[in-house]
Amino acid sequence: MIEEEKATKTRIGLPELPNASKGKVITRFAPAPTGALHLGQILRAAYLSWYYARRYDGKFILRIEDTDPRRIRLIYYDWIQEDLRSLGLDWDELVCESDHFEIYYELTYKLFENGKAYVCLCSSEEFKRNVARRKPCEHREKMDTVDYWENMLQCKYREGEAIVRLKTNLELENPALIDPPLLRIIETVPHPRTGYNYKIYPLYNYACIIEDHYISKITHVIRAKEHETNRVIQNFIADAFNWKLNINYIEYGMVTFEGAPAHKRHIRSALRSKEISGWEDSSLVTIRALIRRGIHPDAIKMLAEHVGMTKNDIKDMPLVTLYSFNSKVLSKIAKRIFFVEDPIVLKVYVEDDLFLARNPWIPGNEAAGYREYRLRPLTVDGKKVLNLYISREDVDLLRRAQDSKSPIRLKGLMNCRIVNIDLMNNSIYAEQLSLKPIRGVEIIHWVPAGDLAIKAFVETPSGIKEGYVEFLAQQLKNGEYVQMERYGFGRIIQNEGEVIFIAFAHK
RNA sequence: GCCCCGGUGGUGUAGUCGGCCAAGCAUUCCGGCCUCUCAAGCCGGAGAUCGCGGGUUCAAAUCCCGCCCGGGGCACCA
Incomplete structure (x- = not known):
């Protein structure tokens, strides 16, 4: 319906998604329940994923990435949903990674059968030294059988002692790509949803590609470009499974805001030291703080479309543009x-x-x-x-x-x-x-x-x-x-x- | 150190398989109109030679080379 003449010259609104057709788009927003949602996450990851799913009559999945029991908190599961709802970003399906431990384990057997993974007993320091020298450690060849994986499942190793690694290629230029970790042991911290039932937890890349490809059949992943290396690792994992990936990756730049803490860890420490009153504190750009202050959801959406999905990093973006959009919205409805x-x-x-x-x-x-x-x-x-x-x-x-x-x-x-x-x-x-x-x-x-x-x-x-x-x-x-x-x-x-x-x- | 990715007015963004671009839009700032808010709305103005240097070409923001700057990754976080 867009006037093609104009579209070639000056685009209006957000661009088309690559390889997208009506009814065939599946996107997801996958936050970890480690805090309240903030503007940066919404602007690109959440809003764009939601927007394109709706634009193409597709499916939008909310996935909670809760595979690190040490960091996650039960309350944030609810907050994530509240925050999204407060913005009108409705999802078609809610998924918790913690519902899928059995699947991750099953799949891991395959990896061992294919000879694509091994249990490594090196400390992380040892591992790094070996990678630096491009030398295999003793476990790499010896422990690539299912037996060791079963030992792990039966808790024969302790936390930090053993880890499952993907076997990639020691000659890879980027050391980050060499034998990335897949699953680790966390035995003392109970998971808020599964308690001590599972003690082997997948790491991000492993859970992510299994969820995206194997479980949810995601077609378009929109995420920050800090994941560019992760994408490559996830491709390696897919190769190890002999999967043919059908995912379009769109990786955008990072956004931070003027005067607001950029990272959750800063917020968490400010919280612990009582520097801020909570996740709703007006000095934060969490969604709940903005909404509480009177920033209208429409203004946030307008900002999201305004900012788009370029790869440019935006450092300390002033909030005046948001405020301007907000004034326009509120001038019609505010008493x-x-x-x-x-x-x-x-x-x-x-x-x-x-x-x-x-x-x-x-x-x-x-x-x-x-x-x-x-x-x-x-x-x-x-x-x-x-x-x-x-x-x-x-x-x-x-x-x-x-x-x-x-x-x-x-x-x-x-x-x-x-x-x-x-x-x-x-x-x-x-x-x-x-x-x-x-x-x-x-x-x-x-x-x-x-x-x-x-x-x-x-x-x-x-x-x-x-x-x-x-x-x-x-x-x-x-x-x-x-x-x-x-x-x-x-x-x-x-x-x-x-x-x-x-x-x-x-x- | 190694590996990625970016760099268009104060800010964000459009344009990037060369010409229609001395660069569009939004925001900001200034002026005017309107208005019983210094809001909103309307009109107008200011502001970028498209990171820098070189090259290719009749023609480059758009192609090539070098450099600089910024961000990210190199976690048993996501």
């Missing part, structure tokens, strides 16, 4: 509210006895209705005065208005003139002008002092900001997107009635 940070009282001397303030919940969307308030001035020393909270941030602006004698617009309420700024007493005095908006004047937001102010805490990157939100903000539900006018976008984290907690997303 507007006034949040006054660090309040100071504005006393407006007025003439009328009743004021009606009115601002739309969502500008341009009549159906969303209005935030309306009836305000009655107090009478002090025979004068009528309206007390409003405004943000201390705006004091400079008011001072300039006072100097230039220009009016100030209190949005949705009235125009006023600043007559005195008395910071000693934390008060600013103004007098009422007309009610109808006038063009070209500075507009500020406000919250009525008194019963119509609700305490609010806004969680920003530079700490928790205290202030007031307007009374009707009480209607907001947890999880709702908001735009605090002139302040920024965010999301309601917790509405406690008397006090509301809001996470700040961005300006």
Whole structure:
């Protein structure tokens, strides 16, 4: 359906997948349950795998790579699914590698029968020395029979003592390709799903190629280019089985984000040292942190399509592009509210006895209705005065208005003139002008002092900001997107009635 | 050290079996319009000789050679 003329010149959207046809595409996203999903994983691996499966009416498999019981945690199995769901990336099939130990073992027999694997008793140091000298170790020839593999299965060796290696070629230029490890023993750490039932665990390359080719018949693997060497190893494994591989590999560059830890191990250590509050901490670019802050799933998808799947590494990508996409999405759906940070009282001397303030919940969307308030001035020393909270941030602006004698617009309420700024007493005095908006004047937001102010805490990157939100903000539900006018976008984290907690997303 | 892979405006990306490209789009920044938000929207502008040097060619971001820079792998992690 794409206009071919244009397609050749400037591509719109993501490119076609190589060797892909309708209904024939099977992709997978295969995270390890070692933490919450982060943006980098989603942008290319998860989103693209999902996207192409849907684009070609294919199948998208979520595979949990849980073959290292030392690192995985049960809770992350759920988180991975929650995170994916929160983005609307639905899968057709869920697979856990830990369901397939028997298959891995069966297949391993074949490898021994084919003379393609051996049990190695060298320490890793010894092994490396041998590889460096391109010399075979004594086990390479001696232990290539099924007997040794059976010994392993019967726990005749201890953890770290024996390992199954693929027999490749000692003359290979890249030492990483020589006799890669296939299965190892982990006997003391129980697996969260299988306990101590299995003590021989496959390593990444072994499990991966068996899953991709033998079990799931994956047609397109989209993964980071750090796997390029692994692809070669996986090809060797396939050769050892005499498999004819039918997998297209797309390997993209690494992405890291400005100001956010790039690796899970950094997050884990920050977690242990309490530097961050959890995987939802606003300083992280985990999916749950972003969603919590008010980054809309659509914005994340837009970023994914924007970034595409080039092999370029992206180091410390600024998040402004994400924020820009988010603003576009949220401007149509976020409820507007006034949040006054660090309040100071504005006393407006007025003439009328009743004021009606009115601002739309969502500008341009009549159906969303209005935030309306009836305000009655107090009478002090025979004068009528309206007390409003405004943000201390705006004091400079008011001072300039006072100097230039220009009016100030209190949005949705009235125009006023600043007559005195008395910071000693934390008060600013103004007098009422007309009610109808006038063009070209500075507009500020406000919250009525008194019963119509609700305490609010806004969680920003530079700490928790205290202030007031307007009374009707009480209607907001947890999880709702908001735009605090002139302040920024965010999301309601917790509405406690008397006090509301809001996470700040961005300006 | 060895082995891979990249290098297009501040940022991300399109284009890469040569010409339609002194390079498109998005973002950023600036200006204007619109608007009762300094948001969104609309219009316009700034900003890259396509890592560097050489070569091939009438013609190179696109081909060849050399160099530099960046990233990754060389785990009984994934």
